[in-house]
Amino acid sequence: MNNSFILRGGIAFSEDKNRITTYYRGYIVCVDGICMGAFPSLPDEYKDLPLYDYGERLIIPGMTDLHVHAPQYTFRGIGMDEELLEWLSTYTFPEEAKYADMEYARRAYKYFTEDLRRCFSTRAVVFGTLHTDATLELMDQLDKTGLITYVGKVNMDRNGGENLQEESAEASLEATKEWLERCKGRYVNTYPILTPRFIPSCSDELMMSIGVLSRENGLRIQSHLSENLSEIAWVKELVPESTSYANAYEIFDTMGTPDCPTIMAHCVHSDEEEMSILKKHGAYIAHCADSNMNLTSGIAPIRKFMDAGINIGLGTDVAAGSSMNMVKTMLITLQASKMYYRLVDQNVKPLTFEEVFYLATEGGGSYFGKIGSFKPGFDFDAVVVDDSKMYSMRDMSIRERVERMCYNDADAIIKDKFVKGRKVYTRIE
Amino acid sequence: MNNSFILRGGIAFSEDKNRITTYYRGYIVCVDGICMGAFPSLPDEYKDLPLYDYGERLIIPGMTDLHVHAPQYTFRGIGMDEELLEWLSTYTFPEEAKYADMEYARRAYKYFTEDLRRCFSTRAVVFGTLHTDATLELMDQLDKTGLITYVGKVNMDRNGGENLQEESAEASLEATKEWLERCKGRYVNTYPILTPRFIPSCSDELMMSIGVLSRENGLRIQSHLSENLSEIAWVKELVPESTSYANAYEIFDTMGTPDCPTIMAHCVHSDEEEMSILKKHGAYIAHCADSNMNLTSGIAPIRKFMDAGINIGLGTDVAAGSSMNMVKTMLITLQASKMYYRLVDQNVKPLTFEEVFYLATEGGGSYFGKIGSFKPGFDFDAVVVDDSKMYSMRDMSIRERVERMCYNDADAIIKDKFVKGRKVYTRIE
Incomplete structure (x- = not known):
């Protein structure tokens, strides 16, 4: 299959955050890895392209996992x-x-990489560990999959215990520079991202130097923000001059810019001040509802963040989230938003299915560019799903089937996956 | 395989609600369908029984789905x-x-019955519809599976619209009596249960007559209680003399007795008065966390109910719950209890994994008798699970693997299932 072709099937994608456009037995056109659009009937101009007909299967945009810890994958679901x-x-x-x-x-990352290749995500933003060699191994493996990822060597020079801590801020910075040097020219699909674990793991000096490194090299940053109440209290002790956890990152100049946006995972307890900081810097929130419920962190008020115009995507946050399955994450995101509405604030309406589908696709995808939709000009990232195990007694609309898929992830079988028009996965029956 | 044998594998079962007993490569002994106990090494007295070695697989007690709507199964996960x-x-x-x-x-119930046969449940308490013939068809199908179930023909003589409503209280009662008559002598594994849908669906006269029918014939009852705030307000209007929704059921003499316990699904909003009514009557709460989050109902304070000594089991509540997978229900039950603690009342500690495993097995199983454990004297209900898709980088304890299975239900493959020592399901590879 070359890089210009047509797929036919049950098409669904977000037109905008409130609308899922669907075509039963519709067409999506890929030319040189770019989506030319989705169509109920095939425009004449494309009639000479090869057509792959997926019959009754669903075809949805590839999803973006905006926050996942690769080294935690093999112990997911315990503790x-x-x-x-x-x-x-x-x-x-x-x-x-x-x-x-x-x-x-090498062995552990093979499990992670292979399962990421098989899941709904075509893009991911990934934490490694503080180890340079292991992180390069992870990047080597990911690059070969054809998935497009940002991967970070973690910085941590305090509070990791004797076995998981760099010797000093300077040593951490030097290791990071060496890692960046070794990344150069090495990857097609994989990008390095600066990854100070979170403020309790990084001294002021280290945070400052990461801010400088980011600014001087246009390198993006990912970290964690306001996940847990004990963590927040600790950050306040560690950076007493900060007015909020987000402000602490701002003090260290690590909140990024709209052109070089930082990803902050969680933001469960972010208040108006943190919202305005996130908004001002054009940062992305990686909302990790599964993780936030598993670790009893709480529920982030995503509706408020959306209303404020903050960038938001979804993260599985393995291993505090227990699976890399983004559609299961969508279900838990919906349940979490419903409970925030019911139990915390009835002025904050639950997220709709349309909104959560948007967050999982274009919402997080926009971190990578025009990703996560079948609108013209978007990268051609697509997932073909066989949902026939979920037989029904009547014809179901494409919209209904997409919703049902999220609520029954175990019965949604991914058949093929494309990134920029390249097939990166085919299920072997 | 006859009805006396030994299974070997990774054994896990609740010793009590705070303790999961495990044996790596342990033994469970079945004699005439009854569990003789679980053992780290095989007692001499059983050494002549046939032994089936499941190697590294997990063997856990069959689970009880205390609340599921069979006719809703084929539209699960939408709306x-x-x-x-x-x-x-x-x-x-x-x-x-x-x-x-x-x-x-007939067609729709085949889907339901076949999937119930394949899931973690060995026992279930099931709603049908108000239709006698269709409910008998469901019972016929279920009886053949070897699963042990209670099934109810639904009563509803008001507020169902013109297409789903019996003509009068008398007509509903007569249809119920006819249905009970036709059940007699027909089933080995399937029991009828009186099923007034909920008070908004049943006139006072109908509720009263169901109470009489229950008492005179020793028939159990299942219904719904305090699921949703609008529903509760409606019940207060319909039964103005009641002091609570539970009291309304009490007025109609449908709350049962410890020897003939009523199951009440949900109890999301049950207060101290309702708790004392449930306790007094020995009723069972079917806790349906997945459903309660999906329909934005809220979260039932299960810790409080447990502390009060009320009987509790878990229900999937398909189709408001989206799957019959009890281990996924366990995950959502844990997440719900964590959010109740975090968002509602920090005096109500989250449920532990041990407690939720207990609720899914022995907690709900006790509704059927000595069910849901491998302690001596329990019915031999067992599920054999292959969790090898969830490779790990180290040896994991049986306890860890059971927890991981619940957090990654899609990767837990059921190989064999036994009810009272009879094999009711084998996975065909």
Whole structure:
């Protein structure tokens, strides 16, 4: 299959955040990896392109996982009775320390990479560990998949315990520069992203130097913000001059700019001040509802963030989230927003299915460019889904089938996946 | 495989609600359909029984789905942006009306029955529709599976619209008596249960007559209680003399007795008065967290109910719950209890994984007798699970693997299922 072709099937994509456009037995056209649009009947100008007919299957845009920890993948789904700080010290940090061993890293990252290749995501923004070699191994593996990813070597020079901590701010910075040097010219699909874990893991000096590195090289940053109440109290102790956790990042000049946006995962407890900081810097919120419920963090008021015009995508946040399945994440995102409305503030209406579908596709995809829709000019990222295991007693609309898929992820089988018009995955029956 | 044998594998079951007993490569012994216990090594007295070695697979007790609507199964996962009363009138009642057509009922119930056979549940308490013939068809199909179920022909003589309503209280009662008559001697594994849908669907006269029928014949009752705020307000209008929704059921003598316990689904908004009524009557709460989040109903304070000593099991509540997968229900139950703690009342601690495993197995199972554990004297209900798709980088304990299975239900493959020592399902590879 070359890079210009037509797919036919049950098409669904977000026209905007309130509208899912669908075509039963419709067409999407890919020319040189770019989507020319979706059509109920095929325009004459494309009639000579090869056509691949997926019959009754669904075809939806590739999804973007805006926050996932690769080294945590193999211990997902355990220790979920803990809250954040206990969970990090008991499960996460000891596991991540093992990635000093390259043989371990190679094997473990194969599991992660292969499962990412098979899931609904065509793009992802990924945390590695603090280890340069292991992070390059992860990037090498990801680059070959054809998925497009940002990957970060983690910075942490304090509070990691003796096995998961860089020796000093300077050592962390030097390791980061070496890592960036070794990335140069090495990848087609994989980009480095600066990754200070979170303020409790990074000294003021380290945070400052990451801010400088970002600014001088136009490098993006990812981190965590306002996930857990104990964490927030700790940050206030660590950066007493800050007016908020977000302001602490701002002090270190790590909140980015609209042209070089920072991703902040969680923002569960972000108030008006943090919202205005996020908005001002053009930052992205990676909303991780599954993780936020599992670690008893709370529920982020996504409706408020959307109303304020803040950039938002969804993250699975494995391993605090238990699966890389973005449609399961959509279901949990919906449930979380309904509970925020019911239990916290009835002025904050639940997210609609349309809105959550948008967040999973174009919302997070916009971090990468024109990604996550079948509107003309978007990169051709597409996922073909067989939902026939969920038989029905009547004809269902494409819109109904897409909703049903999210509520029954175990029965939605991905058949093929395309990134920029290249097939990156085919299910072997 | 006859009815006395030994299974070997990774055994896990609730010793009590705070303790999961596990044996790596342990044994469970079945004699005439009854569990003789679980053992780290095989007692001599059983050494002549046939042994089936499941190697590294997990073996857990069969689960009990305490609340599921069979006719709603084929439209699960759609319309989930609605709340209860709108969802009932828009999706549910029109669908249930179709079960007047026996051809339709036969086909649709095959989907339900086959999927129930394949899931983690070995026991279930099931709503049919108001149609006698269709409900008998459902019971016929279920009886053949070997699963043990209670099934109810629904009573509703008001507020169902013209297509889903019995003509009068008397007509509903007569149809129920006819249905009970036709059940007699017909089933081995399937029991009738009286099923007034909920008070808005049943006139005072009908409710009263169901109470009498229950008492005179020792027949159990299932219904819905305090699911949604609009519903509760409506019940208060319909039964103005009641002091609570639960009291309204009490007025009609439908709350049952410890020897003949009523199941009340939901109890999201049940207060101290309702708790004391439920407790006094020995009623069971069917906790349906997935449904309660999907329909924006809220979160039931299960910890409070447990502390009060009320009987509790879990229900999937398809189709307001979107799947019959009880381990996915466990995950959502945990998330719901964590959010109740975080967002509503920090004096109500989240449920532990141990507690939720107990509720899914022995908690709900106790409605059927000694069911849902591998302690001696329990019915031999068991599920064999292959979790090898969730490879790990280290040896995991059985306890960890059981937790991981619940957080990654899509990757937990059921291989075999036993009810009372009879194999009712084998996965065909």
